[in-house]
Amino acid sequence: MNQLNSMQDLLMHDVQMMHSGETQALEGMTAMIESASDPQLKAAFETHGVETQQQIARLEQIMNMMDIKPTREANSAVKGLISDTEKLLRKDSSPEILDAMLIAAAQKIEHYEIACYGTAVRMTEDLGMTQAAELLRQTLEEEKKTDKLLTELAEARVNTKAEQKL
Numbered sequence: 001m002n003q004l005n006s007m008q009d010l011l012m013h014d015v016q017m018m019h020s021g022e023t024q025a026l027e028g029m030t031a032m033i034e035s036a037s038d039p040q041l042k043a044a045f046e047t048h049g050v051e052t053q054q055q056i057a058r059l060e061q062i063m064n065m066m067d068i069k070p071t072r073e074a075n076s077a078v079k080g081l082i083s084d085t086e087k088l089l090r091k092d093s094s095p096e097i098l099d100a101m102l103i104a105a106a107q108k109i110e111h112y113e114i115a116c117y118g119t120a121v122r123m124t125e126d127l128g129m130t131q132a133a134e135l136l137r138q139t140l141e142e143e144k145k146t147d148k149l150l151t152e153l154a155e156a157r158v159n160t161k162a163e164q165k166l
Contacts, residue, residue, distance in 0.1 A: 021075035
């Protein structure tokens with residue numbers, strides 16, 4: 001889509017970019033699961049991987065409603081966040097520090113996704129797209145729940161262990 005002449009056009013573009021971003025994030029999650037040493041963190045990443053597959057399916061439902069196809073264009077924001085994470089994964093660090101870094105990296109992606117889904121919910125509501133709004137709202141709540149879980153893991157376990165490594 002080369003022109004954005006309406007809110008509908010903007011929403012279509014954003015849905016395609018969210019689909020691209022979720023697909024990229026799912027691919028990057030494999031490395032995060034493999035790199036995590038804390039069992040609860042690893043489990044959280046695995047659970048969110050399954051959720052992400054469902055989120056992609058919801059976005060595909062919305063794209064079908066809007067008669068649009070996935071884009072081949074990469075989501076540059078997610079691509080950059082994953083690239084930053086990959087650079088950190090190549091650094092020499094203890095498992096405890098690595099887990100803290102993985103939470104920070106995952107939360108950066110979650111915060112971006114929360115912003116995207118929140119905006120898309122508002123646009124679909126404004127456009128009267130009730131079913132799409134509900135699908136997006138469901139994903140938004142999952143993203144918020146994952147972010148909260150990561151914060152709790154950081155505060156209760158991971159960061160404490162990482163601080164003891166100093």
